[in-house]
Amino acid sequence: MIILHPDHLVSATIVADSIGCQRRAVLQDRIKNTGDIGKPQVFGNIFHEAFQEAMKANQWDISSLRSLVEMVIVKHIEELYLIHMSIPEAIDYVMGKIPALISWADTFLKEKPGTQSLVEDRNSSKLRLSINKLLEVEEHIWSPMYGLKGNIDATVQVACHDGESDKNLVVPLELKTGNRDTNHAHRAQTALYTLLLSDRYGEPGPCHE
Template identity: 25%
Template sequence: MDLIFEILRIYECGLKLEFIEGELLKFVPNIVDFINLYLRNPNTNENFHLRHNKDDWKGTIEAIDDIEENIWCPELGIKGKVDVSIKTAFNTMPLELKTGRASVSLEHRGQVMMYIMMMNKLGYNVPSGLLLYLR
């Protein structure tokens, strides 16, 4: 996105900087927690923190492959837009971002499962996907 265009859109809406900062800061804690759990530290080539709950995914994100990747699977007759395609040591996986509060709804899980199925049909080796609630 063009940063200047986005700033102009915010200005046109008459939003105050303090309001925008407050809204954005609501998302920071969950993003930081996710980074600490799953991203590899480029300086040490190790995870930032290796503290996983028993139900957490045990992998590490090596790199971001694509953002808002359009995928189309004619065989299934569906298309979608993967928020983030991530690379792990062995696979590519979809990472779906949700701006609402964590609910782990069947719809959200189903969306990730559809992306997994579509990416596998397109030749990727995708064993699972990730769902991140930003609030």
């Protein structure tokens, strides 16, 4: 890989978005969206913040999560007003998604991966993986080595078993609440974030590239 002008840092998200359409990625970077805020954007922000707070507290029971959701939603009262939704309605909407989050936490947040802690890589190979340590949330990484910068939802340490050996790795954890059609861009973004983390932490990449 050849890096030109590494002092000009490009957002990893913009690079990932260019997979689908290079022109759109450039326009999104140069021209900021000034349109009306919508429900997906508002609740995407709320979900991200609530998830990060839950990761920091490491409390995944329904009562604790409801308290976190209520705390986060109050911070977004202006956005909720713009989409004509009350705080109780917003809380009910978010809490409707919480059972899936609790199920995810039960499966993957543990010291060692269990039999159900399975993930699938891009080659459709399955491996057992669990998150055993939170290192940082909203980590800002600038890498002149690669000419990239990124803002990672959460940086975590994972225990990974690929069928042959056990490893502890530092990897990015991204919460995606948008359209499933952007899956390729999401994978590219995560791969670039992994590259940034390897530059900062000097860690190897995931069990399977």
